[in-house]
Amino acid sequence: MLAAVAQCLRRAGVGAGARLCCALSGGVDSVVLLALLHRLRPEVGFSLEAAHVHHGLSPNASAWADACEAHCARLGVPFQVLRVAVDPAHSGGPEAAARAARHAALDRVPCDWMVFGHHQDDQAETLLFRLLRGAGVAGAAAMAVSVAAAPGRPGRLRPLLGQRRAGILEWARREALSWVEDESNADLRFARNMLRHRVLPSLEAAFPSAVPMLARACANFAEAEGLLADLAELDAQTCGGRIWRASSVLGLSVPRQANLLRWRLREYGAQAPSRGRLEEALRQLATATDARPLRVALGNGWACCVYRGVLWVEGVEEVSVQAREWRGEAALPWGSGLVRFECGLGVGLSRVRLQEAERLVLAARAPGVRLQLAPGRPRQLLRKLCQAAGVPAWLRDRMPVLWADDAPVWVAGIGIACSHACAPDEAGVMPRWEPGARAGA
Ligand SMILES: Nc1ncnc2c1ncn2[C@@H]1O[C@H](COP(=O)(O)OP(=O)(O)OP(=O)(O)O)[C@@H](O)[C@H]1O
Known part of the structure; x- marks a missing residue:
């Protein structure tokens, strides 16, 4: 012994x-x-x-x-x-x-x-x-x-x-x-x-x-489980790596879709959903379109979401996301995902304008907030802009907003305030929200 x-x-x-x-x-x-x-x-x-x-x-x-x-x-x-x-x-x-x-x-x-x-x-x-x-x-x-x-x-x-x-x-x-x-x-x-x-x-x-x-x-099952995890890892790569293209995931056979989702849920420490719930969720998610994003509960405290061609899993309770000051990092965590900040010439937010702010904070939307997307267009309520862009209600409180002091200058999925837009030959920074991107990050 x-x-x-x-x-x-x-x-x-x-x-x-x-x-x-x-x-x-x-x-x-x-x-x-x-x-x-x-x-x-x-x-x-x-x-x-x-x-x-x-x-x-x-x-x-x-x-x-x-x-x-x-x-x-x-x-x-x-x-x-x-x-x-x-x-x-x-x-x-x-x-x-x-x-x-x-x-x-x-x-x-x-x-x-x-x-x-x-x-x-x-x-x-x-x-x-x-x-x-x-x-x-x-x-x-x-x-x-x-x-x-x-x-x-x-x-x-x-x-x-x-x-x-x-x-x-x-x-x-x-x-x-x-x-x-x-x-x-x-x-x-x-x-x-x-x-x-x-x-x-x-x-x-x-x-x-x-x-x-x-x-x-048990040892045999463990070996088979290892192979299924290997398959899920390969499928995750094929579907885009950390962020999955919904079309690639939903193009896999149903058992492989289920295997992929179970694998990611395990990575998050979530309990496995029941077979019936998972299959039903996958069936529903296959009907999502850009005009009809979906969030389907898996019955284990987690939900699977499809929005603008991206598919991810997140905690059902994950409605509040922590505000974070942005000090120029390449990425900031946001719920189960990330917001990346990519530099480029003439794209996104003007660096000069951003530097004028005392604090840049990534936070959720605030009630009554308005955004002017282009000169000559009205400053519209974010709620209206979300409606027009087809952002579902369940996503609105979790959409990251970059605030320059008290002004929203970028809203994920909506756009950039024209006051802070980058001129064509100016150094810019383009924030990009990657929901569900923190798995394995
Ligand atoms: N009260 C305890 N304090 C510390 N260790 C414990 C306690 N109870 C169980 N363990 C540890 O867990 C081992 C398994 O215990 P037991 O078979 O009673 O738990 P189990 O409920 O069957 O297992 P598990 O908790 O892993 O599901 C024990 O040999 C011991 O190492």
């Missing part, structure tokens, strides 16, 4: 100086994991600490935290308790709420790798649980042995994923370790426990290799 953990660390590139934190529940799996990591620490040279999440749900919660603290004190491993508030209104019930709170707390621990005690029986359970909910290939890949760090969270390691629960238990007994039992693990009202205590034992009675074979299937 020690060799398996050492191999996992090696493969993940854990070496001297890496900061590891053991996610310590106090159950046998993570207690064994902590003991194994503690043994490997001098040899590999990583630093080791442990964290226990106190959900406050069980009357025994504090006793578990104390037991974890005692383990760590014995081994000389720095230890912390993370107290979390579990959302009672979570749509997935108390188990899912506790899991979400736990992962969010562990993600905030400043370390390179958070190390979990999941084993092969957990993997088999996870696969069955997800298949019974109609998982796709990504879901059926279940848990990975290592997941690289992402902005704002450490990498994740599961060095015991190839080990059977019985083997871990045997090791713990041989080493005379002590651990706590979570009484809720026996509660058959929880679907996971039903799988663990009833379904898997029946399966194993009929198919003795059920657990390792299910785990092998």
Whole structure:
């Protein structure tokens, strides 16, 4: 078992100086994991600490935290308790709420790798649980042995994923370790426990290799998922790279469109939409025209939009966008997209005129704002200009506006105030809004 953990660390590139934190529940799996990591620490040279999440749900919660603290004190491993508030209104019930709170707390621990005690029986359970909910290939890949760090969270390691629960238990007994039992693990009202205590034992009675074979299937699904991600990446390139041409996306076969959107949503950390919702959204988006831009909710808190030939996904709640001062950067973030500022001769906004302003700010429109697009034309209300240009209502509050002090000088999709337009031989700057362009930026 020690060799398996050492191999996992090696493969993940854990070496001297890496900061590891053991996610310590106090159950046998993570207690064994902590003991194994503690043994490997001098040899590999990583630093080791442990964290226990106190959900406050069980009357025994504090006793578990104390037991974890005692383990760590014995081994000389720095230890912390993370107290979390579990959302009672979570749509997935108390188990899912506790899991979400736990992962969010562990993600905030400043370390390179958070190390979990999941084993092969957990993997088999996870696969069955997800298949019974109609998982796709990504879901059926279940848990990975290592997941690289992402902005704002450490990498994740599961060095015991190839080990059977019985083997871990045997090791713990041989080493005379002590651990706590979570009484809720026996509660058959929880679907996971039903799988663990009833379904898997029946399966194993009929198919003795059920657990390792299910785990092998997960590895196969993970491989297939990798290929689907490769395909999505190629399709993303064909569709324009970071910003997608709606016609290119909608020209792909429906399963490839769906694969592409799922891939990007995963990149954003969004939950996968249901197959039905995604297919229905794609069907509707195919009917979008310049005169009829569309925004279709995917049912997972995200929406897919088509506007002026561009297709992107964004959070449903993403209605307010943060104002930012522009100090000459080549691009500024704007919601899930960007505003780029491209220099050129005789194009866009006059640099000289812009320099006259004290502050240039990229912000949303303000009520009652007016814009004069050409000399001799009236200063029209932006609302009217939006109507005339076919900008849909859902987009108007998110359209970036460049303000020179109190005057709007550029409005995405509408144009430039003639007072700030660049003369033909003058240095200019042309802002360009790229919705959805921040993925992979
Ligand atoms: N309260 C906790 N504090 C710290 N780590 C925990 C806690 N509960 C679970 N873990 C970590 O997660 C691993 C898996 O635990 P368990 O099987 O109970 O969770 P799960 O809900 O099935 O998994 P997951 O949370 O990954 O979905 C443990 O071995 C441990 O490393």
